[in-house]
Amino acid sequence: MDALTTPLNWQRVRLGDIGKPCMCKRVMKHQTTPYGEIPFYKIGTFGNTADAFISKKLFLEYKTKYSFPKKGDILISASGTIGRAVIYDGKPAYFQDSNIVWIDNDETLVKNDFLFYAYSNVKWNTEHTTILRLYNDNFRNTLIPLPPLNEQIAIANILSALDHYLYNLDALILKRESVKRALSFELLSQRKRLKGFNQAWQRVRLGDICEIVKGQQINKISLNNTDKYPVINGGIDFLGYTNKFNVSKNTIAISEGGTCGYVRFMKSDFWSGGHNYSLQKLAIKVNNLCLYHILKSYEKDIMKLGVGSGLKNIQLKALKDFEILLPPLNEQIAIANILSDVDSEIISLKNKKRQFENIKKALNHDLMSAKIRVLNK
Numbered sequence: 001m002d003a004l005t006t007p008l009n010w011q012r013v014r015l016g017d018i019g020k021p022c023m024c025k026r027v028m029k030h031q032t033t034p035y036g037e038i039p040f041y042k043i044g045t046f047g048n049t050a051d052a053f054i055s056k057k058l059f060l061e062y063k064t065k066y067s068f069p070k071k072g073d074i075l076i077s078a079s080g081t082i083g084r085a086v087i088y089d090g091k092p093a094y095f096q097d098s099n100i101v102w103i104d105n106d107e108t109l110v111k112n113d114f115l116f117y118a119y120s121n122v123k124w125n126t127e128h129t130t131i132l133r134l135y136n137d138n139f140r141n142t143l144i145p146l147p148p149l150n151e152q153i154a155i156a157n158i159l160s161a162l163d164h165y166l167y168n169l170d171a172l173i174l175k176r177e178s179v180k181r182a183l184s185f186e187l188l189s190q191r192k193r194l195k196g197f198n199q200a201w202q203r204v205r206l207g208d209i210c211e212i213v214k215g216q217q218i219n220k221i222s223l224n225n226t227d228k229y230p231v232i233n234g235g236i237d238f239l240g241y242t243n244k245f246n247v248s249k250n251t252i253a254i255s256e257g258g259t260c261g262y263v264r265f266m267k268s269d270f271w272s273g274g275h276n277y278s279l280q281k282l283a284i285k286v287n288n289l290c291l292y293h294i295l296k297s298y299e300k301d302i303m304k305l306g307v308g309s310g311l312k313n314i315q316l317k318a319l320k321d322f323e324i325l326l327p328p329l330n331e332q333i334a335i336a337n338i339l340s341d342v343d344s345e346i347i348s349l350k351n352k353k354r355q356f357e358n359i360k361k362a363l364n365h366d367l368m369s370a371k372i373r374v375l376n377k
Contacts (some may be wrong), residue, residue, distance in 0.1 A: 007370050010147050016195045019105035025066035026097040027054060038092050042286030043079050043099040047086045050093070059094055067094075072112045073102045074119060078134040085111070085119045092312060101139060110146060113156035118144045121368045130258045145368050154374040155367045162360045169353045173346060187335050188297045190325075194338075198333040207320025210291075211281040214256065214316060215272030216246060232266070233273030234258030245269040252279040252292050254302065257313040261303030265292040290332035293322050 006012065015021070032040055036053025045051055057292050062068070069075060071090030076083060079099045088102075105115060122142055124134055147155065186192035190201065206212065215233070223231055223240025230238040234257040247253075255262040257275035265288075272278045282288055295302065302322060306312030327335065366372040 001027050005374070006145075007147070007373070010145055010370060012143050013110075013146045015142045015144065017066055018110050018146075019103040019138050021101055022067040022104050023097045023101045024067070024068065024095045025062045027058075027062075027094065029374055031055075031058060037092055040094045040096070041100065042096045042355060043077060046075075046077055046100055047084060054094055056092075059092060059252050062094065067104075069102050070254055073104070074112055074116050075100055075102050076119065076134070076139075078139070079132065082134050083119060083122060083124045085116055085277045099101075100134075103139075108149075110144075111149065111152045111156060112159065114147075115144075117156060117159045117364055118368060119364070121364055126300070143371070147370075149204075151375050158362065158367065158374060159364055162356065166353060166356055166360070169349060169356070173349045173353065176342060176346050176349065180339065180346065183342060184293060184297050186323075187338065188294055194331065194334050195326070197334070199328045201325045201327050203323055204326050205320065206279075206324065207324045208281045209283040209286050209326070211274070212316060212319055213247075213278050213280050214253075215274055215276040215278065217274035218242065218271055229269055229271055230266075231271040231273055232264075232276045234260070234275030236262055239273060242271050247272045247278045247280070250288060252288060252295065253277065254279070254295070254314070254319065257311060259303075260306040260312050260314045261299060263292065263295045263299050263302065265289065275313070277314075277316070285329050286326070287329060287332040287336050289336035289340055290327070293336060295325070298322075298324060300339035 027040060031051040032054055034052065037056040038054050039050030040052045041050050042052065056057075067278075069088045071088060073088045075086045075088055075095060077099065078101050103115070105112070108367055122144060124138065124142065146152075148261055151266050161292040187194070218231060218233070220239065223242055225241055227241040227243045229242050229245040231240050232253055233239040234255045236255075236259050247266070249271055251270075253264050253266055253270075253272060254277045255275065256277050279288075279291070282291065302314070302319075305314045305318045305322065307315065307318075313377045326332070363372070367374065
């Protein structure tokens with residue numbers, strides 16, 4: 001937003017003009033414990049779960065004598081991931097000095113709720129030393145748009161409503177994932193048999209019901225993010241993309257190294273790298289989707305097959321000798337349909353979440369740049 005596009009009743013202000021940069025008093029390492037009364041958040045645990053604590057006595061002393069955030073103040077990460085914002089909820093907690101900072105802003109000038117969303121639109125001016133860091137001068141001199149208070153409130157309300165929707169989506173995803181885990185356990189442990197199925201399950205070696213094929217190494221330099229075929233090479237994430245594939249779609253893949261034992265079902269053609277196994281030429285009595293769900297339920301046991309010091313890997317023989325309980329084919333199909341339906345629902349919810357995250361990001365930008373106005377001009 002520049003002078004030509006700034007509404008007449010908006011300002012662009014330095015953070016230092018709306019309040020003083022603050023931080024907590026330094027806490028020394030010997031003053032912390034792994035367990036205790038008051039959580040102490042360092043930059044690595046900021047916004048998550050504390051792994052260090054301080055005594056209540058020290059907390060009350062430092063809170064009284066030195067700078068301490070008020071409920072609703074917006075805490076900012078000043079190192080690592082610069083500018084990550086967390087609203088202080090007022091619960092007893094202490095924060096690492098210089099790495100976690102806040103502006104002691106005057107709410108008659110700028111509302112905390114608005115400031116929280118304004119921060120996510122800021123391009124922070126940082127200095128490079130051994131790590132990325134936001135110094136006080138950078139913080140003070142950072143510019144933000146400042147609409148009138150009533151428009152600040154309206155902007156924050158819109159973005160907060162989107163956040164609330166995303167929060168509910170997250171809760172729904174977690175609930176459906178919990179349902180999937182419970183269903184998977186019930187159906188694949190035989191604790192619950194589907195109506196009409198009562199035949200015995202067979203214990204089989206994985207190598208007896210499919211061909212386990214180790215992938216081919218591919219030069220990482222040749223990969224990009226634009227080609228058609230994903231490359232799997234031992235990790236959970238794709239290594240990149242290439243213009244060729246060596247395994248067809250609808251195939252189970254198991255990581256040989258990296259996150260060894262990780263099981264996935266590939267719905268698209270892909271390149272299987274040198275640290276990956278693919279399960280091919282399945283026996284007639286095997287449904288590939290059900291086999292995927294069975295192996296996923298055994299994933300922790302498959303991961304234990306990893307050998308070697310440091311980075312573990314799974315030997316081909318160990319994977320071939322791995323045993324599973326296999327239902328009759330018609331029961332496999334019924335189980336696969338149930339679990340895959342829940343998977344599809346979870347994928348749909350996650351796609352919706354990504355869609356609304358993008359909508360929120362674009363809307364935040366347009367609201368903060370006055371491209372979209374929420375009150376009459």
